[in-house]
Amino acid sequence: MKNDEEISIQIVAAEYVLGTLEKDERDAVEAKRATDPMLEKAILSWQAHLAGLNDYVKEAEPRGDLFDDILAKLDQSSDKKPLPGKVVTPSSSGVVEIERMRAKLKRWRLTAFTTSAIAACLAVFMVVKPPVAPAVQANAPFVAVFQADDQQPAFIMSLDIDTRQLTVRSVTAQGQLEGKTYQLWIKADEIGPAPRSLGLLANVASPIQKQIDYDPAVIRHATFGISVEPAGGSPTGVPTGPAIHGKLYPTSL
């Protein structure tokens, strides 16, 4: 049984979405939703419930040059402050780069949502199923996400356990560092105490495939790492630069 508070939140949220609230009431809802998760959730829920009504709206045509005006306003506002993603040089802004990364992750995530409801079960990370190169990726029931900190790009890796083929993809288009390279590692108790190299990720602009010879059961539970190394790879045989890690998660139950 719902309590009165929940009912009144639902009513306020629904009226907000319907648009029947007066200005002061709308303002109050907008101020409150930022700090009231129940209200925010109710608003999102009513937006979804009522969105179908947009089907009733007939399309209409504004004047033809309206988009030019929109672009002109964008230019004006970008003179005052940088717009998201305006700076695309990766080295110039870690923040921009991380935004690009998030956007890409979202794109993968979106595909995961549209292709597999299972993805929702794995939402601890941004869960992904590679959307491209389906011929290569079709039998890739395991994925790992290498979540970056604010300085490093993230990677997504999928594994076809039958062929033991790993596919690693950079989430950033331009992940190359001057005079450096990325190196992929595997670490598992069965293999030994130190990480073992799985090779360099020399050109991360396109997906990189690696055949690995370890037992599937070992691969399945291993920790994978990607480190930044001098060009040519780690001089010591173990990771020397900053590394990010990931583990494989099944994409099916």
Next chain:
Amino acid sequence: MNQPLLSEQHTTESLANLLLSVAQGDRHAFSELYQATHRKLFGIVYRILKNQAMSEEVLQEIYLKIWEKASSFDASVASPITWMATIARNRTIDEIRKNQLPDSDEEVDFDLIADDSMAPDDSFTRSQDLLKLEACLDGLESPRAEMIKAAYLDGFSRQELAERFGQPLGTIKTWLHRSIKQLQGCMTL
């Protein structure tokens, strides 16, 4: 995949990808997004404001907002077109609640609105969302389903609904609250 809200050949996924590119400052993607969606969004705005010039002004602001907020789009919460339509409706409702509108281009004939456009645009496939909502609206006592549609589609305030349906304001409030409770139960089944 059918995209019931759009006449262009865009799918939910292609629009989401455009939004993601827009979030990275891609103006070409922004242009494509505009081309794919502006007629629908303008339809939403114009139906509420019923004034071409003001609707165009508001539509500009809506797309600037879409540009700014693209990075917060989350495909797990809403479809791209629903997300954009929400921005459009919010901005438009804010506009009419903020101001007394200048004279509209047309005399608003409430009967005509009800007759002419309370049915979905036939050129679109009905979405699953709409089918479910319609089933739930059908369960409301007449004329409350029309009231809900008039509020959502035409942006009527409670006062305007009172005039439209010839009822005291208190009755409209009661109708709204009861309809919301009933829809809430029905939609979450």
